[in-house]
Amino acid sequence: MSKLNAFLQRDISVLGRQKQKKLSLVRQRKVIELFNNLFASGFHLGEIVDFLKRSQLLADQYTQVLSDGLLAGKPFSSLLGDLRFSDAVVTQVALAEVHGNTSLSLSHIQSYLENVSKVRKKLIEVATYPIILLAFLLLIMLGLKNYLLPQLEEGNVATILIQHLPTIFLSFCGLFFLAVLGGLIWYHRTNKIKAFSRLVALPFFGKLIQTYLTAYYAREWGSLIGQGLDMPQIVGLMQDQKSQLFREIGEDLERSLSDGYSFHSHIQTYGFFKRELSLMIEYGQVKSKLGSELSVYATECWEEFFTRVNRAMQLIQPLVFLFVALMVVLIYAAMLLPIYQNMEL
Known part of the structure; x- marks a missing residue:
C-alpha cells in the first residue's frame, strides 16, 4: 500500500x-x-x-x-x-570526459552513427521488395493449395511440396522467432564475456561481432593510453562504465594484472577479439607508442567492419530472389505436370 x-x-x-x-x-x-x-x-x-x-x-x-x-x-x-x-555511445563519451579529447570522440561517434544509419537504410531498401515478393508468393501458394491443387487428380512432387510449403514456411518463421527470443533471454541472463565468446563462433555473424568489438575497444584503449593513463587507472575506469561487457572486462583485467599477467597476454585469451589486437598491444608497448598504434589499428578495423556489412547487404537480395524464382518454378511445375500427364494418356 x-x-x-x-x-x-x-x-x-x-x-x-x-x-x-x-x-x-x-x-x-x-x-x-x-x-x-x-x-x-x-x-x-x-x-x-x-x-x-x-x-x-x-x-x-x-x-x-x-x-x-x-x-x-x-x-x-x-x-x-x-x-x-546506446550504452556503447554513453561509454565512449564517459571515457572522453576522462581523457579530455571529447571533440575527437564525438567525431568518431558521429561517423559511427552515420555509417550505421546508412547500413540500416540499405538493409531496408534491400529487404523491402523481397519481403513483398515473399508475401505475394505465400498468398499464391495458399490459393493454389485451397483452390487449384484439390482439382488435380494425380499429384506429383511439386504438387505435394506446394501443398505443404505454406505450413513449412510459417513453421520456419515461428521457429526462427522462438530461437531469436530464446537467444535474447539467454544473452541477458549470461555473463557477457562468456556470451560474446560463444557468439563469435556463429558463422558469418561471429566475424562481424569480433571485428566490431576489436575496433571499439582498440579505439577506446588507444585514446586513454594516448592521454597518459596507465593500466590500473584504465581498468578502474572500465569498471565504472554503463556497458556491462566493459565492466566485466575491467574486473577480469584487474584480477589478471594483480596475478602478474601482462595486458597483451590476457587480451589474447578473449576469443571475441581478433588475434592481431594482442600483437598490436605487445608491439606498441615495446615501441612505447601503444596509444597511437591502437588508434590506427582501430581505424582499420572499423573500415573492415563496415566493408563486411556492406558486402552482406549485397548478398541478401539475390538470395531472396533466387528463392522466389525456385518457388515460381515449383508453382508452374505443379500446374503443368498434371496437364502433360493427361495429354499423354
Missing part, C-alpha cells in the same frame, strides 16, 4: 517525461554533431542546452530531459544516457 501511495504522489509530468521516444539514428547523429560543433565553438554544456531549447533544433521533451539532468549535476555522458543513447 505504501508503494502505491508513493506512486500516486509522484509528479505526473515526470511520468510523462520518462516515456519519451528514443531518438532515431538520424536524430542521434544530428544531436552529436550539434554538440560537437557547439563545443568546438566555445560553448559550455549549459549554454548548449539553452541554445537547443531556444532554437527548437531538439524537441521540447528532450531539451527538458537535458535541463533536468543539468540541474541534477549530471555529466554529459549521463545526459546522453537519459536521451536513451
Whole structure:
C-alpha cells in the first residue's frame, strides 16, 4: 500500500517525461554533431542546452530531459544516457570526459552513427521488395493449395511440396522467432564475456561481432593510453562504465594484472577479439607508442567492419530472389505436370 501511495504522489509530468521516444539514428547523429560543433565553438554544456531549447533544433521533451539532468549535476555522458543513447555511445563519451579529447570522440561517434544509419537504410531498401515478393508468393501458394491443387487428380512432387510449403514456411518463421527470443533471454541472463565468446563462433555473424568489438575497444584503449593513463587507472575506469561487457572486462583485467599477467597476454585469451589486437598491444608497448598504434589499428578495423556489412547487404537480395524464382518454378511445375500427364494418356 505504501508503494502505491508513493506512486500516486509522484509528479505526473515526470511520468510523462520518462516515456519519451528514443531518438532515431538520424536524430542521434544530428544531436552529436550539434554538440560537437557547439563545443568546438566555445560553448559550455549549459549554454548548449539553452541554445537547443531556444532554437527548437531538439524537441521540447528532450531539451527538458537535458535541463533536468543539468540541474541534477549530471555529466554529459549521463545526459546522453537519459536521451536513451546506446550504452556503447554513453561509454565512449564517459571515457572522453576522462581523457579530455571529447571533440575527437564525438567525431568518431558521429561517423559511427552515420555509417550505421546508412547500413540500416540499405538493409531496408534491400529487404523491402523481397519481403513483398515473399508475401505475394505465400498468398499464391495458399490459393493454389485451397483452390487449384484439390482439382488435380494425380499429384506429383511439386504438387505435394506446394501443398505443404505454406505450413513449412510459417513453421520456419515461428521457429526462427522462438530461437531469436530464446537467444535474447539467454544473452541477458549470461555473463557477457562468456556470451560474446560463444557468439563469435556463429558463422558469418561471429566475424562481424569480433571485428566490431576489436575496433571499439582498440579505439577506446588507444585514446586513454594516448592521454597518459596507465593500466590500473584504465581498468578502474572500465569498471565504472554503463556497458556491462566493459565492466566485466575491467574486473577480469584487474584480477589478471594483480596475478602478474601482462595486458597483451590476457587480451589474447578473449576469443571475441581478433588475434592481431594482442600483437598490436605487445608491439606498441615495446615501441612505447601503444596509444597511437591502437588508434590506427582501430581505424582499420572499423573500415573492415563496415566493408563486411556492406558486402552482406549485397548478398541478401539475390538470395531472396533466387528463392522466389525456385518457388515460381515449383508453382508452374505443379500446374503443368498434371496437364502433360493427361495429354499423354
